[in-house]
Amino acid sequence: MAATGEAVCCCIIIAAKTMKASWVTGINPFSALDDLDLKDDCDGNNKQFPFGPNCIFNGKTVPCFVCCSESSSITLALLADMLRHTDEYVGFDHTDGVNPFLLLDGHGSQFELPFLQYINDCSNEGHHWNACIGVPYGTALWQVGDSQEQNGTYKMELTHAKHELLEQKALQEYAIEKTDVVLLVRKAFEKSFQ
Numbered sequence: 001m002a003a004t005g006e007a008v009c010c011c012i013i014i015a016a017k018t019m020k021a022s023w024v025t026g027i028n029p030f031s032a033l034d035d036l037d038l039k040d041d042c043d044g045n046n047k048q049f050p051f052g053p054n055c056i057f058n059g060k061t062v063p064c065f066v067c068c069s070e071s072s073s074i075t076l077a078l079l080a081d082m083l084r085h086t087d088e089y090v091g092f093d094h095t096d097g098v099n100p101f102l103l104l105d106g107h108g109s110q111f112e113l114p115f116l117q118y119i120n121d122c123s124n125e126g127h128h129w130n131a132c133i134g135v136p137y138g139t140a141l142w143q144v145g146d147s148q149e150q151n152g153t154y155k156m157e158l159t160h161a162k163h164e165l166l167e168q169k170a171l172q173e174y175a176i177e178k179t180d181v182v183l184l185v186r187k188a189f190e191k192s193f194q
Contacts, residue, residue, distance in 0.1 A: 003103075007055040007193045009086045011065045012185055014178055015072035024066045025049040026182030030168055045187060052182040053189040062089040066182060076115035083118060083129060094128065102131040157188035 002008050014023050031048045042049045052064025065085045067078050092100045102119070119129040161184045162176060176184070
């Protein structure tokens with residue numbers, strides 16, 4: 001999220017060792033599907049393959065970034081991949097010598113090499129970042145990402161989306177599957193970042 005409150009990139013981390021394409025696309029079990037036409041059945045709440053929410057930042061579309069880790073927690077390798085993804089789609093202007101700024105909480109994992117190497121690699125000016133890392137192990141004292149869109153509205157909307165999905169699944173297997181995640185996030189995200 002930008003300091004202006006605009007969403008820059010939606011990132012989803014699924015608990016798994018390896019990714020499956022169906023988790024990235026999502027599968028809407030309730031979409032009306034006659035004949036599969038990938039162009040018409042992708043990218044939308046009512047589509048067979050909803051995909052995660054896109055963000056529009058600086059006039060550019062940034063697709064949702066979906067990845068996995070065994071614990072479903074962010075790792076510094078994943079954070080570096082998320083920045084790489086954002087750089088690819090946003091293409092921050094570095095010609096004025098001003099690099100994008102990233103504000104992080106003070107968790108000790110922020111000091112791992114994959115992340116530090118990515119943000120400090122001056123050989124490719126297209127992805128050099130300035131990062132401010134908070135007090136180590138002081139996340140209870142200094143937490144970023146506490147905006148209303150992220151922790152207030154989003155959490156309520158995600159709860160509503162889960163409830164709605166489980167009501168619809170009452171006659172099917174009553175569970176939230178990994179293929180449901182991007183649709184749930186998409187619905188909550190769109191209502192949170194209007």
